[in-house]
Amino acid sequence: MDFTYSFGYPNVQRTLAIAEAISNSHTGERYQVDYRGKYRPLPVIEVPIELLVYRIENIRTKSLQRQWLAQHRDLPRNLFVSDPFSIEAQENQHQVLKLLVDKENLLKTFRDNDKLQQTEPLICSNDGVVVNGNRRLCAWRELYYNNKSKYAHFQTVRVAVLPDNDPQGMYDLEVALQIHSDMKAEYVWHAIAADYQEKFDSGMDIGLLAAKQNKKPEEISTYIECYNYAAQYLESIGHQDEWMLVDKQEYAFKQIVVGRKNITNPGDKELFQEISRAMLQTPAVGDRLYKQIPKVVSELAIIAPKLQEVFGISIQDSNDDDLALLTGGDTSSENTTSSQIAAGIRLADNPALVAQTVKSVLDTTDELEKEKKKKSFIFDQVMKAATLLTNAVSNLDDAMSTEGIGKQLDNIEGACAVLRDWVK
Incomplete structure (x- = not known):
């Protein structure tokens, strides 16, 4: 095939290429995942690195997509929703993911050790949408596209292929992986909150959302409130949607x-x-x-x-x-x-x-x-007050303002009367 796309083949070609690779695979390699309520042995195949597309609905990048659009005003506001598989959307999603890759030193890890290779397959739908492994794919593409001879081992990547491309199934799979202990740190709080806000805006009941996330409804509500307040805060300081500032x-x-x-x-x-x-x-x-x-x-x-x-x-x-x-x-x-x-x-x-x-x-x-x-609290406070008043008297100057002093002296005299009664 002579496709020239660096960030994903067209949809039909992706689907056909994956089906053909599964059909022709003789390795018998399988990768177990819990998908749509049951454990499934997914077939593992090898595909060209440029074939796959990033999953634009990736929870991890929801708030960062808004940040990217805020920093690049020339881009269409609906870039990531109008046609998520377009070349422009995929190229910009690559840049968004690169923010995470750079921040978490993932690119540096593979660059510093050019012999470090893929050990675990990515997970993708049957039409080549990456559900798990978007950051790794971004890092490998950065290295391979910039030096194809040095990083030739990333010319192809191994993927475990889901039986379908069901949006809800893919979302639930990402959530299941996200709440797993060794995956949780990969998700910054405002990315998760942005996803909750989006689901709430679409009409999903908070109780149902909480059940899916294995959380209490109050936790979901707090995330949403924090997200909205953070959005107001960023706008108020002139950095609207620059979410990495509140990581x-x-x-x-x-x-x-x-x-x-x-x-x-x-x-x-x-x-x-x-x-x-x-x-x-x-x-x-x-x-x-x-x-x-x-x-x-x-x-x-x-x-x-x-x-x-x-x-x-x-x-x-x-x-x-x-x-x-x-x-x-x-x-x-x-x-x-x-x-x-x-x-x-x-x-x-x-x-x-x-x-x-x-x-x-x-x-x-x-x-x-x-x-x-302290037992000496009252004495200490009275002594401090006496010192301050003595200091004020010793520095009297006709040029100084007398505004408000009379009222404060009345307050002092009232307090002194109370203290004298207390001492008696």
Whole structure:
């Protein structure tokens, strides 16, 4: 055959070539898989490396396909769905897979050891769609097409052929292989989440989807919520669909989703979301970012005024009007203040300062928690206050602003009265 396709023969030729290879095979080699509810001994054949096509519906590449299209605006938006077997779709899928191959050093593994050969067959449908082994096929093609003499052992590849090309059967097979312990690490979280979102959008019941995935419905829902929040986050920082940026932030997004559910006030939710966005952009501020998120929720009332102070945000008073009261609108001062602080830090666009401020507050509250355990806690706090007040008095200057000082002195005097009663 004189086909010139590097990324798959045309459909009819693929099907005929595979059927002919099975018919002419005399090795009797079989590869056992659980397919469509029963174990099957699949025939193993050898085919030219250029014959096979990548499975575009591959779970592992779902989110990366979106990233690829976001980074290549000249490509059709429906490239991967309109005709998955087209040369253009297959060539671009090869590039998407190459992102994974490079990231996981698979190409380097085969390149560094040019004697390393195929040991386990790929799995494909009876019309040559690769169900398992897309990354390996991509790596071998990269090597062979760039140096056919050095990597001549990849001129042909061994494949175990399924009895049909049933889409649901192929999907279930990939899922079964994916949840196997030694395969699981190959799938980044947002790829799995993108698949769940796609199935949910198509109308599949979450309970049924959970049963197929061997998971609880709540786990599926959490994945979908994390995926949607991550999509919003990427868009908000100007990197829409660049999913590799959030490869390692699965647990942070899970904590954010849980945190949002524990906040009832809309303004507080908005502020929490802005703080989370800043922390995601500057994870180096704290190790294990996802462990800091719950602290932000519990300390939001302390964090908010500190952010207001650091960013110099002026809060505009908002009086409840009759229409808001009639419609049940939330016009509480907490909602208004938090929303305005959220808008202020969003406008400032300084995520590093937001994260630094939040970390400072959390460090202080952690320190206070430790100090509360000491018998001398009250004395230590009063002593610190006395030192600060003495320092303020010794630095009095007529040029300094007196705004707000009177109110704070009233608060101090009230606190002092309570403490004196306690001491008596």
